[in-house]
Amino acid sequence: MRAISVIVVLAGVLSCRAATPDLRFGWNEVDYVWDSPTQRESAIKSRHFLPEHNLPLGLARWKNKLFVTVPRWKSGVVSSLNYVDIDGAKDQPLKPYPSLKDNYVEDTAKEIPSNSSIVSVFRVFVDACDRLWVMDSGLADILGSPNQITGPSIVIFDLNTDKLLHRYYLKVTDMKEDSFFANIIVDVDNATCDNAFAYIPDLGGYGVVVYSLKQDDSWRVSHHYFHFEPLAGSFNVSGIEFHWTDGVFGLALSEPRENGYRTMFFHAFASTKEFCVSTELLRNYTHIDKNEAFHDFKLLGDRGEGTQASASFYDISTNVLFYTQVNRDGIGCWNSNKPYTPENNPLLFSDAELYEFPNDLKVDDEGTLWLLTDKLPRFVYRSLDSNELNYMIYSIKTKDLIKGTPCEN
Template structure:
């Protein structure tokens, strides 16, 4: 009995000493910066802005801007690509990027108003060349009429000028009948910005599309490991049970290896396993023997039960892979120098209220981990209470986050 008491005391002390993320932003309901009150009222009257239907989902940091995406799950999303000022109020309205005009597109539009128009974005990626890569699904009112305004495309902005650099529409052979593109990671060195590769997972069609900026071309990579895991498709978050068959979604890139290529860590959303493959294979996929390349995709291991992850990001400084834990209301990690086992994949922090459905996370160039939670299951299957905080963004230094855990070197 005494041994148990001592163990509980030590556990409590460890919990008290554990670093906790700082709450940086919190919203009950999302609103935007409008050109005038009249413009906002007009948008509400015409149902181009239905506040309750706007849910933040993805994020990315560049200097004093924290980009926040609001996908068009439902009708009435005023702006899908936005940002807030890091030094601004915690509940500040979102600023449309590159402009409100580029985002305020009718749900029933039949084409892009301009080449810089944004329809529906889930994830973004800030690269070391001061560019914002945006994966625009082109699909509006996903849970309603499902209007494909334009085909899926990669949109690249110069963050120093806020100007569109390039837009690339996926080819027909890049897509399958059930394709859905909602994430992007970028493989590039700041000393060779033109030689960039984007890797885009297809969570519905179970593949990865590779895009070369220099070649301005794309190709599709297929593998069994991109599929979902049948026994890991059940979730329970916020008291809501649901079942998803989402395939490959979480992608993360290591530091360059000795041969100059990175390792891409990946997993299906509905899975508890982690895999990896060299970006050398992905870049040269069109020129290699597919049957021989099959075995170059490797299983790293399994995190354990109820460890499905919506997003992951690799911290080069600590060589640690951070990932969300949607079924456990928190964030986990793995030190890439250690075996991939449940013991080496600790839950760093967890709270059923503050971290209810941690949807996205990123590590910025200053070594800060950013986490966004948004109660997505309630939003999709029930409703949110507009009188309480629903959408939150936290930050914490990566070294502090892993201190004293199995992820520390």
């Protein structure tokens, strides 16, 4: 708890210079709400639970729940889909969703125990119809002995009842040899909930899969802009240099345009450029001329050297696209009413100690931005110190964050 206090003090010092987010949650290591104390003891003894292998990565808010994902990077992850209570303790244990039983899948399993079972989730999305959309990679022990327990699938829950609504497995034609699905965004409004579309980036196979809930069908979209940028594949975080070839990963949707369709902003993780395309093209991709459609994908611009971003989210209330800055330990932004230039993409805040590796961010329906940082490079290439605060979640009002910056309207 002392580490949390230090972070709060440091954040207070920074706030004298600019608007900075409040620390809402922080963990040295994460733990879970178990069905019984003996269950936890048994899981540790059998090595089904290795606390040091459980790293939070994605988040999304719905009412009093803040969902937190824990991918199965390594063995010993108890629950991949979880939540914390917004008004709960800063270091509260994660609550498995929809239950511990649904998340408790052995790393060596050959199949999932039930249709509502969750294997390994990176990012989730809460839609306007009170549904949680989960992109389950189905892959366990990714960095150890990878085991594809089940195929990649979209899992949808009713948040009002916590019941499974639907599970859809991606088709063979949606995937390539190196496909990896770790993100999902949803295009829908609460007047036509049955006509939802999900867009899933394939960061390893360099494409985007579109899923129609009404048709219960999916199709793959290909384009050069989904590939990584060769000169932007090198990263340096906390003195750790690494080289990734992740393609399209960050997706964000604008408000509906005059024709009823939205603009999808997108970028590869290993890139400093931002692109866009109309969702009209994505929804109708199977019926259009692919050669003509190629030119409907647009380059918005380049943020500048070292500005690779893992996640992005478009805030409809401010018309601002927010995105993480993994090399710069902070968050950047761009007002969509302005040209996409480095000058119009300011770094809103940055601190190597407070915001090391900002991994995911979302803006909720109250105009609050939520940010999760997790020191992922240390976790992957070295190790984390359980005496330090390693995983942190912050929040701030978007209008306060952009005040006085080029992103303010």
